[in-house]
Amino acid sequence: MRAICLYLHIHQPWRYRRYSIFDVAHNHNYWYEKDYYDKQNNERIFRKVAEKSYHPMLDLIERNIKRYPGFKVSLSITGTWLEQAAEWDNSLIEQIRRLVYTGQVEIVGETYYHSLAFFYDENEFQEQVKMHSDKIFELFSVRPRVFRNTEFAYNDEVGRWADKLGYKAVLAEGWDKVLGWRSPNHVYKVAGAERTRLLLKNYRLSDDIAFRFSDRNWKEWPLTAPKFQDWVNMDALRGNLINLFMDFETFGENIWADTGIFEFMEQLIAGWLKEFDNKFVTVSEAADIEQPVDTVSMPETVTWADTERDLSAWLGNDIQHEAEKVLYDMKSDILRSGDPDLVSDWRRMTTSDHPYYMCTKYWSDGDVHAYFSPFDSPYDAFMYYMNVIRDFEWRIQNLNIQRMKLLGEA
Amino acid sequence: MMKILMLGWELPPHNSGGLGVACLNLSRALAKDGAEIDFVVPYEADHQEISFMNVLSAMKLDPLFRYGVGAYDSKYVDEALIPDAPQEKMISIRDVQHNYCKFVEEYLMEYKPDVVHAHDWLTFEAGVLAKRNFGIPLVAHVHATEYDRSGMRGGNPVVHAIEREGLMLADKIIAVSQATKDIIHEKYDIPEDKIDVVYNSLDEDFLKSAYKYDSDDYKYLEAMKGLGYTIVSTVGRFTVQKGLSNLMRAAARAISKERKLIFVFAGDGEQKQELLDLSAKFGISKNVVFTGFVRGKQLRDVYAVSDIFVMSSVSEPFGLTALEAAHHGDVLILTKQSGVAEVIKSAMEYDFWDEEKLADEIVAISKSKALRNTLKKGISTEYCKISWQDVAKKIEKVYNEVDKHKELC
Numbered sequence: 001m002r003a004i005c006l007y008l009h010i011h012q013p014w015r016y017r018r019y020s021i022f023d024v025a026h027n028h029n030y031w032y033e034k035d036y037y038d039k040q041n042n043e044r045i046f047r048k049v050a051e052k053s054y055h056p057m058l059d060l061i062e063r064n065i066k067r068y069p070g071f072k073v074s075l076s077i078t079g080t081w082l083e084q085a086a087e088w089d090n091s092l093i094e095q096i097r098r099l100v101y102t103g104q105v106e107i108v109g110e111t112y113y114h115s116l117a118f119f120y121d122e123n124e125f126q127e128q129v130k131m132h133s134d135k136i137f138e139l140f141s142v143r144p145r146v147f148r149n150t151e152f153a154y155n156d157e158v159g160r161w162a163d164k165l166g167y168k169a170v171l172a173e174g175w176d177k178v179l180g181w182r183s184p185n186h187v188y189k190v191a192g193a194e195r196t197r198l199l200l201k202n203y204r205l206s207d208d209i210a211f212r213f214s215d216r217n218w219k220e221w222p223l224t225a226p227k228f229q230d231w232v233n234m235d236a237l238r239g240n241l242i243n244l245f246m247d248f249e250t251f252g253e254n255i256w257a258d259t260g261i262f263e264f265m266e267q268l269i270a271g272w273l274k275e276f277d278n279k280f281v282t283v284s285e286a287a288d289i290e291q292p293v294d295t296v297s298m299p300e301t302v303t304w305a306d307t308e309r310d311l312s313a314w315l316g317n318d319i320q321h322e323a324e325k326v327l328y329d330m331k332s333d334i335l336r337s338g339d340p341d342l343v344s345d346w347r348r349m350t351t352s353d354h355p356y357y358m359c360t361k362y363w364s365d366g367d368v369h370a371y372f373s374p375f376d377s378p379y380d381a382f383m384y385y386m387n388v389i390r391d392f393e394w395r396i397q398n399l400n401i402q403r404m405k406l407l408g409e410a
Numbered sequence: 411m412m413k414i415l416m417l418g419w420e421l422p423p424h425n426s427g428g429l430g431v432a433c434l435n436l437s438r439a440l441a442k443d444g445a446e447i448d449f450v451v452p453y454e455a456d457h458q459e460i461s462f463m464n465v466l467s468a469m470k471l472d473p474l475f476r477y478g479v480g481a482y483d484s485k486y487v488d489e490a491l492i493p494d495a496p497q498e499k500m501i502s503i504r505d506v507q508h509n510y511c512k513f514v515e516e517y518l519m520e521y522k523p524d525v526v527h528a529h530d531w532l533t534f535e536a537g538v539l540a541k542r543n544f545g546i547p548l549v550a551h552v553h554a555t556e557y558d559r560s561g562m563r564g565g566n567p568v569v570h571a572i573e574r575e576g577l578m579l580a581d582k583i584i585a586v587s588q589a590t591k592d593i594i595h596e597k598y599d600i601p602e603d604k605i606d607v608v609y610n611s612l613d614e615d616f617l618k619s620a621y622k623y624d625s626d627d628y629k630y631l632e633a634m635k636g637l638g639y640t641i642v643s644t645v646g647r648f649t650v651q652k653g654l655s656n657l658m659r660a661a662a663r664a665i666s667k668e669r670k671l672i673f674v675f676a677g678d679g680e681q682k683q684e685l686l687d688l689s690a691k692f693g694i695s696k697n698v699v700f701t702g703f704v705r706g707k708q709l710r711d712v713y714a715v716s717d718i719f720v721m722s723s724v725s726e727p728f729g730l731t732a733l734e735a736a737h738h739g740d741v742l743i744l745t746k747q748s749g750v751a752e753v754i755k756s757a758m759e760y761d762f763w764d765e766e767k768l769a770d771e772i773v774a775i776s777k778s779k780a781l782r783n784t785l786k787k788g789i790s791t792e793y794c795k796i797s798w799q800d801v802a803k804k805i806e807k808v809y810n811e812v813d814k815h816k817e818l819c
Contacts, residue, residue, distance in 0.1 A: 021667050021770045317787075322780035360784060364755040364792050379758050382781055383774040 001277045002240045004232070005199065005286040007074040007171065008057075008248040009148075011114050012049070012081045013353035015040045015374050019387045025394040030345060039374040046084045050092065053252030058095050060251075060262055064269050065104045071269055072104050072280040075248070076148055079112030079135050080351060093139060100140045106282035107136050108171065109144025115350035116314060118149055118158060119301075120328040128347070146171065146283040150352050152201070152245075152304035153311060156297055159190030159198065167196055169287035171245060173304045174200030178296065185239025187290050191297035197287040198296050201245040201304060205235060210246040214259040222260070225267035232272075241281075241289055245304075306361075313359050319382040320355040326389055333396050342395050349388060357381035412809060414440065415523035415540070416449040417514065417533035421465065422615070424455050424473035427647075428730045429553050431613045432586075433529055437463050438614070439802035448523070450536075452510045468513035471506065503532075504568075511536045518544045525549055525809050531556065531569050534576025541579050547812035549805075550580035554727045555593050561650030561724045574598050581812040584608050584805065586728040587749025593725075608804045609753050611796045612733045621707065623714040623738075631672065631699070631715045639670045640776035643716035643740075645709065645731045646723075648679030653722040653745065653762045658685055662692035663769035668776050671697055676712045678703040713738035717782070718775055723748050724762045732757075736793035741785045743771050753796070756788025 017033040017040045033041040064071045077096070085092045099105040111117055112132035117125035129147075137143050147167045149158050154172035162170045174184025182188075184200035208228065212218045220227070232242055247254065255261045272278050281289060305313050315321055327349055334346045357373040358381045375381040416437060420430035437447050447463035453473040457465045514536040527549045528537030534550060541548040556565035556573055577583060577598050583605045585591040591605045625632050631641055642661070646652045654675065661673045675685060675698065682700070689698040704712060713719065719735035719742055726748035733750065736742060742757035744750060751759055758775070760767040775782055 020766055021773050022663070022766060318780040318784045319778070322778065360756070360788055364788055376759065377755070379774075379781065379785060382778075382784075383758070383770060386774060386778060386781075387770070 001279065002233075002236045003242065003279050003281045003286065003289060004272060005074070005241060005243045005245075005281050005283060006072070007076070007108065007243070007245045007283060008250075009076050009246070010054070010081050010248040011076075011078040012042070012046055012084050013114065013351040014080050014084075014348040015042055015045075016349070016354070016384060016388050018375075018380070019384045019391070021387050021390070024387055024391045025398075028345070028391060028395065030388050030391075031348070042084060043088055045374075046088050049249060049253050050089050052257070053249050054089075054092055056257065056262060057248060057251040058092065058099070060265060061105070062095065062099060064266070065099065065102050068269065068273050069104070070273050070279050072106070072282045072285070073099075074106045074108055074146070074283040076108035076110050077136070078110065078114040079132055080114060080348065082135060082139065097140055100142060104282075106146070106284055107140060107142055107144050108283060109133055109136070109147045109167070111150055113347050113350045114150050114352055115347075116150055116153070116311075116324065116352050116355070117328075117350060118153065118161075119311075119315075120324060121331060124328070124331060124350075128350075146199075146287065148172075151311075151314070153301055154298055154303075155301045156191045156299055159196060159298075160193050163190055163193030163196035168284055169197040169199050171199050171201070171243075171283065172298070173302050173309055174203055174243070175302050175309050177309075178298050178302060182294060182296070183238040184243060185235065185241050186293045187241065187287060189292040189295040191295050197292060199241075199243055199283060199286055200296070202235065202243045203304070205232060205242060206244050206246050209244065209261075209264075210250045210254070213261060213264070214255045223264070225264050225271050228264075228268060229271050241286055243286070313361060314352055314355045317358070317360050317378075319360075319378065320358045323355055323358060323382060323385055326386075330389070330392060330396075334392065337396055337399050339395070339399060342392065342399075346392060349385070349392075354381070354385055358385070412445050412525065412806075412813075413521075413523045414445050414447045414809070415514075415517070415521075415526045415546075416447050416463075417526065417528040417536050418449055418451055419529065419532045420473075421449070421451060421457055421460065424451075424453065428610075428728070429530060431616075431730065432553060432610050434460070435611065435614055435798045436801060436805065439798035440805060442799065443802055443806060445806075448517075448521070450510070450514060450517070450533075452506050452532075466513075466517070469506070469509045507532065507535060511539055515539060515543070518546070522546070525812055527551060527805075528576065528580075529553060531573045531576065534572050538576055538579050541581075547581045548576075548579060549582050549584060549808055549812060550576050551584045552577075552590055552594060552727070553586055555590065555597070557593055557597055558590075558725045558727055559649075559651055561653070563650065580604075582606065582808050584808060586610055588752050589725070589747060589749050590727040606804065606808055608801055608808075609749070609796055610728050610730055611798045611801055612730070612737065612794055614798060616734060617737070617794070621710050623711060625715075627708075627711045628715040631674070634672055635715075635717075637670070639672050640668075640718065640772075641672050641674060641716045642718040642720060642772055643674035643676060643712055643735075644720045644722060645676045645704070645712060645735075648675075648677055648681040648685060650681070651724055651726070653724045654681060654685055655688060656762060656765050657720055657722040657768070658688045658692070658698075660765040660768035660772065661689075661698065662694050663765060664772040664776075665694050665697055667769070668773045671772065671776060672699060673697060674699045674701060674712060674716065676701040676704050676709065710734075710738065713740055716740050718743060718772060720768070720772075721745060721748050721750065722762060722768070726750070733793050736789045739786065739790075741775055741782055742789060743768065743775075754789065754792055756785055756792050758785070 014031045016030045111128035133143050146169045147162045148171040152173050184202045188198040190196045302309050358378040360378050418433045421434050422430050441462035449463050450466045452468050453471045454467040455473050526537050526540040526546050529551045530553050537548045540546045556569040577600050585605050585607050591607050594600050595602050689695045713735045719740040721729050721732045721744045729748045729750035744757050745762040746759050747762050758771045
């Protein structure tokens with residue numbers, strides 16, 4: 001028996017607009033850029049991606065679920081995406097609900113805000129994971145049993161935390177430097193934990209689709225479904241579980257429809273299920289597919305980003321560290337304020353996309369396409385971010401002053 | 411080995427701006443690659459330190475008067491008077507240019523260079539003469555156009571006409587930035603494939619020369635820094651091109667959010683009074699320092715004492731001062747309209763009219779050590795990436811192209 005575990009990640013951040021120092025204390029609108037065509041306009045971006053990717057890919061999934069009882073998909077959906085979908089295109093949520101109700105789609109757990117809280121504040125991290133679980137239950141009547149951390153940022157501590165909370169499995173990168181001769185096509189044990197399993201991304205086959213599919217300079221271009229299936233068959237010789245983990249937006253947004261990516265998927269699903277003893281599994285099913293063959297330990301944090309597979313795209317320079325530090329430093333003041341809008345605004349700033357926009361790793365090399373950002377430069381991203389932080393400080397102070405006044409009157 | 415007739419207007423130390431610096435470094439790099447250069451200047455002065463090329467003076471004229479009256483003030487062309495005009499009656503820059511042409515004509519009767527390389531409108535007439543009357547391939551090097559000098563407000567029609575003729579007749583044009591190339595293409599209707607962009611580099615003499623910052627020179631500013639003030643500086647001629655009134659308004663806005671800022675305006679020019687009046691009107695006179703015209707060590711002291719350097723130009727073909735400031739550890743804020751912003755990524759940028767964003771950037775840098783460090787770290791590897799030898803390679807490619815034109819003729 002051979003199994004493909006297809007897992008897709010759906011996320012949109014709340015991009016803050018170009019929030020000026022002259023807005024601070026006057027105007028608390030960070031998320032809604034008035035100019036529809038501006039690069040920071042969240043509604044425009046959401047609608048664009050919905051049209052190019054969310055709708056056609058969800059339709060494709062739904063079609064194939066109806067056609068093949070053996071087709072399964074796992075999705076992780078951030079809270080910030082769900083908020084935006086509720087605001088601008090609720091039919092997406094309804095469609096995902098239909099999919100979940102078929103039993104062929106599983107939802108994966110994560111932080112509600114797609115944050116790096118694990119590395120800054122354990123309580124906040126727990127809270128955001130719980131918020132996400134509650135939101136998923138509210139919308140889809142299920143609770144996630146498998147966990148992934150933001151950007152696949154995994155280390156043994158993440159694994160042990162998940163074990164403590166009773167998760168069946170955690171998703172992580174199947175990085176050669178960690179695996180050595182071992183294959184990502186097996187189920188592994190988390191170091192220092194008995195129950196929770198590790199599912200590791202088969203990054204070569206995943207990236208053949210997610211990155212190389214549309215690359216005309218690639219020697220394998222054009223990639224056809226039968227060719228890819230041959231590769232999967234070859235790869236399955238070193239383990240029967242093929243973990244294809246990627247961003248949902250791969251389909252239609254990162255790789256445009258005119259490359260034939262949707263037809264490719266359609267053919268791959270049909271072709272794969274046609275062969276005897278082939279199947280698709282969800283992440284929970286994948287965890288049970290075999291007894292763990294070994295324990296994989298990652299003392300250092302490994303992510304699914306860049307050739308370095310580390311956090312340097314998010315926490316690589318001074319402004320990124322500063323941005324995260326000032327944010328988490330003000331947490332107790334924010335929570336103590338008792339103002340739910342302020343708490344929600346603050347949590348939206350924990351989204352990892354924000355420090356990502358401040359990445360300078362390849363900035364001066366002129367490789368502007370290496371990092372997608374709605375801002376003109378990493379420095380602009382930081383400047384507007386800090387202005388939002390200043391406004392938070394002002395709001396905290398202002399609430400305190402009003403409270404004192406009320407006390408005085410009483 | 412190529413013989414080049416270089417037509418210039420100034421060479422250090424007799425220079426009033428970046429044109430002379432660029433010409434000197436460029437010629438030196440070309441000579442190092444084996445080019446034989448005769449360099450014409452319109453004045454008579456000793457250039458003893460220059461041994462790699464022949465400096466020819468076109469006429470007996472004190473270096474001070476080569477622009478007529480008022481350096482770079484092209485709007486006074488045809489009007490200006492030179493006191494005590496030497497020898498023949500040279501009363502304006504047009505007369506200087508006339509004599510310059512005559513000299514070039516006489517030179518070409520005797521010598522046959524492979525290429526004539528003319529720098530800016532000042533020498534374009536002489537370049538055109540070489541091309542038209544002697545059939546020598548012409549390379550027109552544009553360091554600034556009249557649109558730049560007039561802050562994109564039109565400028566002097568006489569100068570425009572000379573620029574247009576030079577650009578039309580040149581076999582190849584070198585622009586110091588993409589921004590300049592765009593102006594040449596859009597405003598002078600020159601086809602894009604005739605224009606090559608070749609960026610400038612930092613002055614080698616500047617990099618090599620021994621310089622030690624003496625914190626005593628700007629004792630007041632150092633003291634204020636000790637009290638937590640951030641020093642923001644700008645260097646240049648006080649003309650509309652430099653966008654300094656926008657900077658002054660942004661300064662007032664920034665100070666309204668962050669009191670501990672001092673703005674140093676280094677330079678001089680026609681807008682001095684206007685800038686003084688503005689600072690008084692906004693009530694920020696105490697936060698604004700005017701140094702007057704500075705050069706040499708004094709200029710470097712300004713860079714050294716500053717934390718932030720602003721290039722506020724409405725239009726800046728390149729903007730070498732930004733690289734000099736970076737060399738002294740300043741963090742840069744550049745207008746998107748300046749050529750240097752095309753090559754430097756580790757800087758904050760704004761549109762020259764966007765005073766709010768400029769103010770925002772100044773406040774952001776002054777309030778965040780992390781931002782300052784990140785910008786500083788980025789620029790430290792970026793500012794000297796291009797060498798003059800790289801520049802020379804690109805120019806030689808242009809020479810070889812126009813040399814082929816000659817064979818076709």
